[in-house]
Amino acid sequence: MIHFKDVSFAYKEGKWAVRHINFTVNKGEFVSIIGGNGSGKSTIARLSDGLLLPQEGSVFVDEINSRAKKDEFFIKEKVGIVFQNPDNQFVGTTVEEDIAFGLENIGVERVEAKARIEQISSLLGIDKYLHGSPSYLSGGEKQKVAIASVLVMQPDYLVMDEITALLDPVSRKEVLNLVHSIAENKNIGVLYITHITEEVIKSDKVLVLHKGEKIKEGAPAVILQDMKLLRSAGVASLPSVIISEDLRKHGIISASFVDEEDLIGSLCSN
Amino acid sequence: MRKRSFFGQYNFSDSLLCKLDPRVKIVLVFSIVVFLFFVKTISGYILLLLFSIFLILLAKSKISDVFRSLAPILFLLLFTVLFQLFFTPGKVVYSFFFLKVTSEGIYLATYIAMRLMLLSFFTFVLTATTSNIELTDGFEAVISPLKIVRFPTEDVALMISIAMRFVPVLFEEATRIMKAQTSRGVLFNKGSLMQRARSFLPLLLPLLLNAFNRADQLAIAMEARGFVVGKARTKYREMQIKKIDLFFIFLFILIMAASIMVKRI
Amino acid sequence: MLELKNVFVTYDPNTIFMSNALVDISLMIKKNESVGIVGRIGSGKSTLIQLFNGLIKPDNGAVLLDNDDINSKQIDIRKVRKKVGIVFQYPEEQFFAETVFAEVAFGPKNMGMRETELKDAVFSALKDMGFSSEKIAQRSPFSLSGGEKRRVAIASIIAMNPDILVLDEPMAGMDFNGKEKLSKYIKNEIKNGRTVVFVTHNMEELLEIADRVIALDEGKKVFDGRVRDFFSDEKLIEKIGIDIPSVVRMRNKLKKYYSDIPFCRTPLEISSYLKKRYRH
Numbered sequence: 001m002i003h004f005k006d007v008s009f010a011y012k013e014g015k016w017a018v019r020h021i022n023f024t025v026n027k028g029e030f031v032s033i034i035g036g037n038g039s040g041k042s043t044i045a046r047l048s049d050g051l052l053l054p055q056e057g058s059v060f061v062d063e064i065n066s067r068a069k070k071d072e073f074f075i076k077e078k079v080g081i082v083f084q085n086p087d088n089q090f091v092g093t094t095v096e097e098d099i100a101f102g103l104e105n106i107g108v109e110r111v112e113a114k115a116r117i118e119q120i121s122s123l124l125g126i127d128k129y130l131h132g133s134p135s136y137l138s139g140g141e142k143q144k145v146a147i148a149s150v151l152v153m154q155p156d157y158l159v160m161d162e163i164t165a166l167l168d169p170v171s172r173k174e175v176l177n178l179v180h181s182i183a184e185n186k187n188i189g190v191l192y193i194t195h196i197t198e199e200v201i202k203s204d205k206v207l208v209l210h211k212g213e214k215i216k217e218g219a220p221a222v223i224l225q226d227m228k229l230l231r232s233a234g235v236a237s238l239p240s241v242i243i244s245e246d247l248r249k250h251g252i253i254s255a256s257f258v259d260e261e262d263l264i265g266s267l268c269s270n
Numbered sequence: 271m272r273k274r275s276f277f278g279q280y281n282f283s284d285s286l287l288c289k290l291d292p293r294v295k296i297v298l299v300f301s302i303v304v305f306l307f308f309v310k311t312i313s314g315y316i317l318l319l320l321f322s323i324f325l326i327l328l329a330k331s332k333i334s335d336v337f338r339s340l341a342p343i344l345f346l347l348l349f350t351v352l353f354q355l356f357f358t359p360g361k362v363v364y365s366f367f368f369l370k371v372t373s374e375g376i377y378l379a380t381y382i383a384m385r386l387m388l389l390s391f392f393t394f395v396l397t398a399t400t401s402n403i404e405l406t407d408g409f410e411a412v413i414s415p416l417k418i419v420r421f422p423t424e425d426v427a428l429m430i431s432i433a434m435r436f437v438p439v440l441f442e443e444a445t446r447i448m449k450a451q452t453s454r455g456v457l458f459n460k461g462s463l464m465q466r467a468r469s470f471l472p473l474l475l476p477l478l479l480n481a482f483n484r485a486d487q488l489a490i491a492m493e494a495r496g497f498v499v500g501k502a503r504t505k506y507r508e509m510q511i512k513k514i515d516l517f518f519i520f521l522f523i524l525i526m527a528a529s530i531m532v533k534r535i
Numbered sequence: 536m537l538e539l540k541n542v543f544v545t546y547d548p549n550t551i552f553m554s555n556a557l558v559d560i561s562l563m564i565k566k567n568e569s570v571g572i573v574g575r576i577g578s579g580k581s582t583l584i585q586l587f588n589g590l591i592k593p594d595n596g597a598v599l600l601d602n603d604d605i606n607s608k609q610i611d612i613r614k615v616r617k618k619v620g621i622v623f624q625y626p627e628e629q630f631f632a633e634t635v636f637a638e639v640a641f642g643p644k645n646m647g648m649r650e651t652e653l654k655d656a657v658f659s660a661l662k663d664m665g666f667s668s669e670k671i672a673q674r675s676p677f678s679l680s681g682g683e684k685r686r687v688a689i690a691s692i693i694a695m696n697p698d699i700l701v702l703d704e705p706m707a708g709m710d711f712n713g714k715e716k717l718s719k720y721i722k723n724e725i726k727n728g729r730t731v732v733f734v735t736h737n738m739e740e741l742l743e744i745a746d747r748v749i750a751l752d753e754g755k756k757v758f759d760g761r762v763r764d765f766f767s768d769e770k771l772i773e774k775i776g777i778d779i780p781s782v783v784r785m786r787n788k789l790k791k792y793y794s795d796i797p798f799c800r801t802p803l804e805i806s807s808y809l810k811k812r813y814r815h
Contacts, residue, residue, distance in 0.1 A: 455645025
């Protein structure tokens, strides 16, 4: 379990980037954080991996405090993090090399490393690129390599910091689906950070972040229907919700729909 | 836009030379290049030239690529050759206005030309048959004795390989920024030297700032994957000296010995 | 008016610049149009727009601006670049000046604009991009927020007062608020008579801003026409690997039951149609 207990963090004194944050991510759970630019999303990502340490409150990973110096590696092995720009997270000159980098750091021997890399790369469908340079892949493929190079370290939790923000909509969907299927199959806890509303639909729970504070936490269906809340957090509402709210106000339908099919179904049945 | 031919750019092939251990290749090429300065006879150089051509063929490189790789040092080559040719004192064999060609001059010029050419041929073979990773790995191994004096050989090698990784990225970015600034009316290849120099600021500054930004993000990503400067790491890639390496070591020694002895026979 | 006549661009697949080939492209961009260029990565979109101001020269065919071939020797290429202003992807990554003013003034200055006009040009461009106070001009461009940076970068092209404003993925990497603002200001430019051409992956942007779509697939022009006609050709959309926006998808599904539903660009257009339907 990743556990944020009343966490506050400031890059500059007196200017809180995040304030009084509380939440948990259990193993096998898919938790999304949604918010606009400057809401503190990336800060939370870095706090959950021990890359930043909170000034107030504590971050625990499986009961270990991220401040405990001797357990620093424990946290980095347990929590894998993927960032927004894949070009700035590659170390190796080939894909294989890059996936191996983390394993070399945590002392995995060659034979095991090789087996793990083969297994992960075929799982993510990037085995055909192993000997090529990551520079020449498309954005979506690059992010798959970045995910593979974290996943190969066999973390229990994955933190995804706006990993689709620079991708086109088609690869965006592909990468998101991939993360969902990995989380399910490997029983990994995911903290998925995004500013794109439709990406949180399939989460177990959603946190809405605004100006460094958690303004709401709940099931996606509840959060996504609250247009006022989303607007104040600077994120878009789903078209299906915009339509159904407008129709509900005029008494044409009685409930709001997150799912397009449900909305169309209810409109076309009567 | 054609592909730029870097100094013997690595081209993966099934050539025998690609299978050699990079450490062996680096040491062999380095020693033969140093050795060039001890060869004193033309026949010795001809033997080495034949050997280098043999290696180039073995590397499955095109001869045209080899000559293209000579381009960057062509000026240097011509300059030294002409300088030696005309300005070496000695017995005059031909004069042309104030320029006098001496037999000593011809002798020296030929030697220097041979040395420089062979030097670039051998390094061409090395860079054309060894990938960047292998080069850094080999380099790391070759400098590893420096560990005794606490020189961070692994970190330096990693640094070099990361720098190489970023070359294409920075290249692409430079092209993009250049095009963007061109669209804002900068003409990069027109005007006085001063104007040209000034027009590079809008290219260089953003490029540098972006590079720092990238470096910063990369450092965080590396830390997140458990990297700590100076901490022992396991090695994923394997280097192993095989029979074929021994064979080439033997071949190189043989050729070197022969090129020194050749005149006495 | 910009015209491409049977343009071919070839490239070396090994080049690290990843430019993409174009095959026999002919098109015309008329005054006061708003054109979206779509296609998957590597379809040649970026190459296409770089032809517009002579950054890339065609191997065959011609690029005409107001009937003059821009690649002929008699043409002053700077004048072409003044008329066709291109904003590249992540334009804020080109910043180098100390102040927003100097950054925005850089282009027009290079184009030979006089000091007296310069100030007006800069402030009017900043105003176009939604900066109402002149205070912003003295700030460092690096101190701005992501959305502000993007708008300053676009202002730096608008300050040259181009006839045609070309944008490569103007909204890339921006959040909802940033996108909403930027699309408002771009739409204003169109309303005020500027021709706008933009490359996008995002079909919501296309729906919101463009009247006309040019679609590329493997370097060939596969569609050129109205936005509504583009989205009714589902086969083509699938072929060129584009994500149908949910508004269009919902409208198309509703059409099976409500055969008279018009083409809708926004969710509210759908609901207002439905409201009208239910009133009767």
